[in-house]
Amino acid sequence: METLSVNHILGIKDLTKADIDLIFSTADEFKDVINRPIKKVPTLRDITIANLFFENSTRTKLSFELAEKRLSADVINFASASSSVKKGETLVDTVNNILSMKVDMVVMRHPNPGAHQFLSRNIDARIINAGDGAHEHPTQALLDAFSIRENFGEVQGKKVVIVGDILHSRVALSNIYALQKQGAEVMVCGPATLIPKFIGSLGVKVEHNLQKALDWCDVANMLRIQLERQDSKFFPSIREYTMQYGLTMRHLNNLKKEIIVMHPGPINRGVEITSEVADSGQSIILNQVENGVAVRMAVLYLIASKINR
Amino acid sequence: MQPREIINTIEFNLIIKRLAFELIENHTDFENTVLIGLQSKGVFLAKRLHQVLTEINPDLNLDIGFLDITFFRDDFRRTDKPLVANETNIDFMVEGKKVILIDDVLFTGRTIRSGLDAMLAFGRPSLVELLVFVDRRYKRHLPIQPTYVGKVVDSITSEKVNVKWQEVEGEDKVLMYSSEN
Structure with a gap:
């Protein structure tokens, strides 16, 4: 029947198409809820959720916290910068200590893929992945696909190009899984040094010329260069990267059809995308942020329904 | 055992007409009154009443909305059945309005309790009335009583009352299933 096939949201790889469809149809209703005069429902009032962020975040953390509060859950927050992790505590110990305060769900971001x-095998709580290293960021991919669906009516058959630092991006991998499960075609575009060698095995196209990639696609998802994860030089300079892979109005004006532009944030204006493009009518970047709350409410709701009383 | 027909098609449509006239008696021209049908089957009743009221008075301007109560239910995580949401469509303000809340069967009253909660997210109505097609009396878990009733039915808890709609099942009627069915 209509329930998720998984007990945790660890990655899009584990989800079926039916799971994604259920998350989307539930998110449709939550999007309606968050546009009402009273933007809150009482569903999770007996659930406590811990947001554990072992890595920095602005958007995802706020989006999850807002989603939890709009569902009336109790929320506790944790950031590793100010915690005992620095004193040598292990992950399982940290989380078990938090769980002994009677927490039902854990939303976690962690630098290690x-x-x-690992945690789902060792603790007794529902886990939602808010990003693990360069591996997966499932809720971002869900909200990206949800935004595409909202814009075009469906994801099936759409052509999506992901541009930029594919090698270090968890958003890219989760997006590839989510889009392919929904029947979209995916292409990645960027300098050869930032495209992983195995990427062909996932069934995605590879293109190194931005204009050609844009000619092919319906949607361009622009990614940030993740300098913090780069341990060596992958391209000569930011300026050179921008010259070749920065999206400008000139690119968009050269196209025969109007495409939509997405970005998971944070945006580096003038690097991977110009301000003009980011603020243009073709950009749905702020819609993505709004949809993020609705999609995360859907994920939290569906996973919470699996918590035993 | 075959289900028992407790309301046939002729009675069914007579009851809807009677309910429509009862509403007119209390609300006259429906100025400041709105209909809200609860998902899923209260919606059919609300639409049907709206249709009959418009036939009686073609100039009628009466707002109708549909309300889903899934996220306001009190049995989340208490049933094995997953709770899947339906569409809510209320494109008017409830603030200061007289609301007629509509559902097909009134049983324990828990759905109506959730409906009242869900409705308050759209504003503070000046008055709320409850209209139901079938009232399974003596089965209430909560102190909730309808303002307008199509038919009162005495039943035991293990029995099920099912309203069939022309729009879905191809025929207007109400069936009662005994516990063996």
């Missing part, structure tokens, strides 16, 4: 899988 697979931290959530």
Whole structure:
């Protein structure tokens, strides 16, 4: 029946198309809720959620916290910068200590890929991945696909190009899984040094010329260069990267059809995207942020329904 | 055992007409009154009443909305059945309005309790009335009583009352299923 096939949201890889459809149809209703005079429902009033952020975040953390509060859950926040993790406590110990305060769900961002899988085997709580290293960021991919669906009516058959630092991006991998499960075609575009070698095995196209990639697509998802994850030089300079892969109005005006432009944020204006493009009518960047709350409410609601009383 | 027909098609449509006239008796020209049908089957009743009221008075200007109560239910995580949401469509303000809340069967009263909560997210109505097609009396878990009733039915808890609609099942009627069905 209509319930998720998983008990945790660790990655899009584990989800079925039916799961994604259920999340989207639930998110439609929550989008309606957050546009009402009273933007809150009492559904999760007996659920406590811990937001554990072992890595920096603005948008995702605020979006999750708002989603939790709009569902009436009790929320506690944790940031590793100000915690005992620095004193040598292990992940399982930290989380178990938090869970002993009777927490039902954990929303976690962690720099190590697979931290959530590891945790799900070792603790007794529902886990939602808010980003694990360069591995997956499932709720971002869901809200991206949801925004595409909202714009075009469906994801099926759409052509989506992901531009930029694919190698270090968890958004890229989760997006590839989510879009392909929904029947979209995916292309990645960027300098050869920032495209992982195995990417062809995921069934995505690779293109190194931005204008050609834009000619092909219906949607361009622009990614940030993740300098914090780069341990060596992948391109000569930011300026050179911008010359080749920065999206400008000139690119968009050269196209035969109007495409939509997305960005998971944070935007580096003037690097991967010009201000003109980011603020243009073709950009749905702020819609993505609004949809993020609705999609996260749907994920929290559907996973919470699996918590035993 | 075959389900028992407790309201046939002729009675069904007579009851809807009677309910429409009862509403006119209390609300006259429906100025400042709105209809809200609860998802899913209260919506059919609300639409049907709206249709009959418009046939009686073609100049009638009466707002109708549909309300989903899923996120306001009190049995979240208490049933094995997943709670899947339906569409809510209320494109008017409830603030200061007289609301007629509409559902097909009134049983424990828990759905109506959720409906009242859900409705308050759209504003503070000046008055709320409850209209139901079938009232399974003596089965209430909460102190909730309808203002307008199509038919009162005595039943035991294990029985089920099911309203069939022309729009969905192809026929207007109400069936009662005993516990063996």
